[in-house]
Amino acid sequence: MAHSAETIIEADDLVKHFSGASLVRSAAVVRAVDGVSLSVRRGETFAIVGEAGCGKSTLARLLVRLIDPTSGRIVYDGADLTGLSNREMHRLRAKVQFVFQDPFSSLNPRMTVGKLVEEPLLIHTKLSRAGRRQRVASLLVRVGLRADYAKRYPHEFSGGQRQRIGIARALASEPDLLIGDEPVSALDVSVQAQIINLVEDLKDEFGLTLIIIAHDLAVIRHMSDRVAVMYLGKIVELAGVDELFERPQHPYTQALLQAIPVPAPGANVEHVPLAGDIPSPVAPPSGCRFHTRCPYAVERCSESEPPLAAESGHLVACHRAAELSLEGVSVGGASNRSPAATRRFELYRKFSRQAGAITD
Numbered sequence: 001m002a003h004s005a006e007t008i009i010e011a012d013d014l015v016k017h018f019s020g021a022s023l024v025r026s027a028a029v030v031r032a033v034d035g036v037s038l039s040v041r042r043g044e045t046f047a048i049v050g051e052a053g054c055g056k057s058t059l060a061r062l063l064v065r066l067i068d069p070t071s072g073r074i075v076y077d078g079a080d081l082t083g084l085s086n087r088e089m090h091r092l093r094a095k096v097q098f099v100f101q102d103p104f105s106s107l108n109p110r111m112t113v114g115k116l117v118e119e120p121l122l123i124h125t126k127l128s129r130a131g132r133r134q135r136v137a138s139l140l141v142r143v144g145l146r147a148d149y150a151k152r153y154p155h156e157f158s159g160g161q162r163q164r165i166g167i168a169r170a171l172a173s174e175p176d177l178l179i180g181d182e183p184v185s186a187l188d189v190s191v192q193a194q195i196i197n198l199v200e201d202l203k204d205e206f207g208l209t210l211i212i213i214a215h216d217l218a219v220i221r222h223m224s225d226r227v228a229v230m231y232l233g234k235i236v237e238l239a240g241v242d243e244l245f246e247r248p249q250h251p252y253t254q255a256l257l258q259a260i261p262v263p264a265p266g267a268n269v270e271h272v273p274l275a276g277d278i279p280s281p282v283a284p285p286s287g288c289r290f291h292t293r294c295p296y297a298v299e300r301c302s303e304s305e306p307p308l309a310a311e312s313g314h315l316v317a318c319h320r321a322a323e324l325s326l327e328g329v330s331v332g333g334a335s336n337r338s339p340a341a342t343r344r345f346e347l348y349r350k351f352s353r354q355a356g357a358i359t360d
Contacts, residue, residue, distance in 0.1 A: 006041060006042045007039045007040065007041055007042070008040055008041065008042040008076070008077060008176065008177055008209050009039070009040050009063060009074070009075065009076045009077070009096075009177060009209075009211075010037075010038065010039035010040065010074075010075050011036055011037055011038050011039075011059075011062070011063065011072065011073070011074055012037050012072055012073040012074075012075070013035050013036075013037055013071070013072045013073070014033055014035070014036045014037070014059070014062055014069055014071075014072035014073070014074065015031075015033060015034055015035055015036075015069060015070045015071045015072050016032050016033040016055075016058055016059075016062055016067065016069050016070050017029045017030065017031055017032065017034075017070045018030040018032055028282050029282065030281050030282055031232075031233050031281045031282070031284060032055045032058040032233055032281060033055045033058050033059050033062060033069075033233050034055075034232075034233035034234055034281075034284070035072075035233075035234060036055075036059060036072075036230075036233075036234065036235055037235075037308075038228055038235065038238065040177075040209060040211060041209075042176075042209055043207070043209055044209060044210075044225040044226065045203070045209075045210040045211075045212060045223055045224045045225050045226075046209075046210065046211050046212070046224070046225065046226050046227075046228070047211075047212045047213075047214060047220045047223075047224040047226070047227045047228070047241070048060065048211065048212070048213050048214075048227075048228050048230060049213075049214060049215065049217065049220055049227060049228070049229055049230070049256070050215075050229055050230035050231055050256075051215075051231070051278055052215075053278060053281065054230040054231055054232060054233065054278070055230055055232070055233040055234075055281070056213050056230050057101075057181050057182070057213055059230070060098075060179050060181050060211065060213050061181075062074065063179065063211065064093075064096045064098060064179060065081050065082075065089060066098070068082075069082060076092065076095075076096065076177070077095075077176075079092065093124070093173075094120070094123075094124040094173035094174070094175065095173075095174075095175050095176045095177065096175055096176070096177045096179070097120075097170035097171070097173060097175040097177070097178055097179070098170065098178075098179050098180075098181065099163070099166050099167055099170050099178065099179070099180040099181070099183045100166065100181055100183075101181045101182040101183065101185060101186060102186055103159050103160075103162035103163040103165075103166055103186060103187075104154075104159065104162060104186075106162075106166055107154040107162060107165060107166065108154075109153065109154050109155055110153075111153075111154075112150065112151060112152065112153055113140070113149050113150050113151075113152055113153070113154065113157075113165055114133070114136050114150030114151060116154070116165065116169055117136045117139055117140065117150070117165065117168050117169045117172055118132050118133075118135075118136050118172070119169070119172075120169060120172040120173040121135060121136070121172050121173070123173075124172075124173040125173070133150075135172065136150055136168075136172075137150065139168040139171055139172060140165075140168055142168070142171075142202075143164040143165075143167050143168045143171075143198060143202075144164055144194075144198060145161065145164055145165070145168075158191075159186060159187050159188075159191070160187050160188070160191035160194065160195060163183060163184070163187065163195055164195070164198070166183075167183075167195075167198065167199070167202070171202065171206065174206070175208070176207075176208065176209060177208070177209045177210075177211070178199075178203075178208050178209070178210055178211075179210075179211045179212075179213075180199070180210065180211070180212050180213065180214075181213045182213050182214055182215065183195065183199070183212070184196060184214075184216075184219070185214070185215065185216070192216075192219070196219060196222070196223060199223075200223055212224065217256065217257065217260055218260070220241065221241060221245055224241045225240065225241060226238065226239065226240050226241060227239065227240075227241050227244050229244075229250065229252065229253045229256070231252050231278075231289060231290055232278060232279060232281060232284050232289040232290075233281055233284070233289075234289060234308075234317065235308055235315075235317070236250045236252055236253070236290065236308070236316070236317045236318070237249060237250040237252075237253045237314070237315065237316045237317070237318075238308070238314060238315040238316075239314030239315065239316075240314065243314050244314065245257065249314065249316040249318065249321045249324075250290075250316050250317065250318050250321065251290070251294050251295065251296055251318070251324070252290050252293075252294070255274050274293045274294075274295070275292070275293050275295075276292060276293055278293075279292060285302070286302055286303070286305075287300075287301050287302040287303050287304050287305055288301045288302070288304075288305060288306050288317070288318070288319065289305075296320055296324055298319075298320065300319050301319055301320075304319075305317075306318055306319045
């Protein structure tokens, strides 16, 4: 899919450290995001993936300044967000919206659905009361709900319906950039496909740019244009989605892709063994942060940190990327062109399309 090369948002050496009391140290510092640089092009779907605790959700919140960075810059549409006052940020919030992971805790249980979706209109527009009601009804219908649901409360809805409400609320201010922090991970798999279909349709209709945080690589393969892989606060690989899935250059990316289950009993699937657990972000390893688990690590890997540099057509942070032959690595051992996990997702997609307007 072709996109304009225009950059809508970029991060430059972004850092976020959290400090607090510890039984071991008086001022332990958690290096949640530790020097991330990236740019997102207008109109694309940019995915950020990685294990739990790698910093991807913190990075997403930094990009919209829901939390402030320790250092580094965030530039949105030419404006340096890190230097803006709260009043100036208020004007920009209408154009950058967030869909949260948990549809149960992200909606105020004391407010009706109508009030929840109307709130951004009260803050960011000058619509009349009648105009706001009409806009709320239109948004609810657009996300697959009924207009009269505006009178109900969040507890009266399923998880999938609540996430549709959250999406309607995010769209109310007519944003240009929509960030989804694992927006479907708390939902049943069949409902996940419905929400993904909805988001894709809305992206085309409203001209949105999407940043998606996810751990389901089938979803990432299906809907993304480019993918950044994070490990312990840093990006270790960044490439177009087809390039990354078909020719992963970093051993961590390779291990993530091969970890996707193959629905074929008895299939002989080779896996790259990873030793141990992810290290603590309080005391990350020296050199390459992945070297303590990497089956290909050599002495150099523990001594110096590899830069995120161009290698074989995309960016990778690995001293041995040029040496290692990772060609032909496929998702779950299946064909690169039709990976098993993607086939599974496509079945759900077909089902949800046939079902039409679904109220889950």
